[in-house]
Amino acid sequence: MSKVNIKVLADQLQLSVSTISKALRDSYEISDETKKKVMELATQLNYIPNPYASSLRRKKSKTIAVVLPEVADNFFSLAINGIQSIAESKGYHVLIYLSHEKYANEKNILEDCQSGRVDGVLISISSETNSAEHINKLQTRNIPVVFFDREQEAIETARVTTNDFDCGLMAAKHLLQKGCRRPAFLSISQSLPICLNRLEGFKAAVQQAGVPEEDRQIVYCTDNDGMYDQIKLLLQQPNRPDGLIASVEKIVTPVYLTCHELKINIPNEVKVIAFATLDTAPILNPPLTTITQPAFEIGKAAATLLFKGIEKSSFDLRKERMIIPSMLIERESTK
């Protein structure tokens, strides 16, 4: 309604629009006296600048995109919080996009991000993604990209992850140390580096411990709906595993439910450890041993890097690699 813009201010103060603009931006060209008058009238009339007019001219949107596989996950919720906290302090706005774990969606989203709508992109790729083109296109348009958690290895840019390999190793060692002889690794993707790295850690540990081939299993729960059945099958085998590593949080509930259903006691018959940031971990039945990822910090770090890339063109994101370690928190499920 009240369309008070720079022109209105200019008319009322008998000044030119350029003077108003400069005054509002605190330009050295404008006298303190004039600035004060402008500011006063601006607040009095409740002047709010049109961000798109400004973006158009300055070719800066003060907006970033956050592209996630999904948000119904504690990890990503916390990461968003971290990102948001940095963005807010920098005066940036945050657009959220969900790929729903589909490459096609992710591609469309990044397509749009080339429009100038955003100054930078934070992305955790979908489990389907193994191409790099769509991300490359952003780079050729000089739009900084930073990966967090789920990276795409072929792309040269900054990435913030946790120490996935070490954690995979640590998780497996923990199970072995607690007496597991037939550990299994539950993954959700054959291509996601987070899964692969955690898996490699697992492999290294069982290799080193001399676990026979037939006693180590790797299960890919690639589709959400089939997860229960797959886990059930796994646990109904005659020589079922006696230790499980859930490589991501969403595997936890199906695992627990299946164990309860099949009356398999955790931790006596099977020990469970999971990569998760669940705050209900300590009150599960039994309390769940977790590799807790520093989701909030990862979000913050990724955002911080991105803003460096955005604000200093001299800053080279390509070699930046930040690894924020996770913590193993031992609870009853692996006792």
Next chain:
Amino acid sequence: MSKVNIKVLADQLQLSVSTISKALRDSYEISDETKKKVMELATQLNYIPNPYASSLRRKKSKTIAVVLPEVADNFFSLAINGIQSIAESKGYHVLIYLSHEKYANEKNILEDCQSGRVDGVLISISSETNSAEHINKLQTRNIPVVFFDREQEAIETARVTTNDFDCGLMAAKHLLQKGCRRPAFLSISQSLPICLNRLEGFKAAVQQAGVPEEDRQIVYCTDNDGMYDQIKLLLQQPNRPDGLIASVEKIVTPVYLTCHELKINIPNEVKVIAFATLDTAPILNPPLTTITQPAFEIGKAAATLLFKGIEKSSFDLRKERMIIPSMLIERESTK
């Protein structure tokens, strides 16, 4: 870099920019032949329109704001998913803002929303908010607002909630029916309608059941950090409650942990029911009886209403009130 805009297309095709613009928007004024040529060159040169130029001219941003207290909460995560799913299908973009339960933050956020950056606002107010001015300002600027879950009663606009009163009643009745004599209600705010309504339901139930005044307690866990201590105090009373209603999800973990710590058996010594969308509810120790809110549906419904308000100026949001019922899912914690 490749700054291919309408002008570039125009030059290459020996046409005017207006013709290009119209062709791209499939205007009847342009011949099919020309349209085809324009489209082809556009895709060939990978032309991507500048959204801000368009927004500036058309005074439509194709963007909405979602203002939340926080996102580290299953309810809001799911709600975002619902909102996002509708926005995506409508070709809208979603800006996320967090108030961190502070009125001052919320006010700043809504201030910015007046700039034309967004075409509408979905909001779940902070627990601190009891003023309405900041929301009113949006209305006077003709920016549609829709509340979801946490509404501000003084404002006349659409709202999507769950049947809070009924659920409060249902929860209390459930506890009473299961044999509780001294039920307590754990709230997080003295002003949030969701808390008040749930509380009113609780009050009605205990009133009706004739529970003596001294045997019903209402505890306000207003600050996050003090929550543990407050709950501990509550449960260390000589005449401690034998039934607890957690009015929001984040109270659950502290309650369970405290019970475990004090060796108070759930459900034998105290029964617990919670308003929560936790997917770990069935695997908690013991499995938690929940009032499960249809978070995803609430998000979808709120977004749908908002878009109606945005797209049809004739559509009057003021009288819209949608109530999507929650479900009581009984589990061990109230057995």
Next chain:
DNA sequence: TTTATTTACGAAAACGGTTGCGAAACAATG
């Protein structure tokens, strides 16, 4: 053939800020 009517397009003014440059006013310097 003349007069309407369509069809297909272009010119130019928006939208609301930003910014390079020139200019006036005044002060300082030689």
Next chain:
DNA sequence: CATTGTTTCGCAACCGTTTTCGTAAATAAA
């Protein structure tokens, strides 16, 4: 006094797209 410098402001172009209006040519109607 002439010259140079400083301060403060306005003019006008510009960002990329949309949209109103005008018009020439082609077609249809008279």
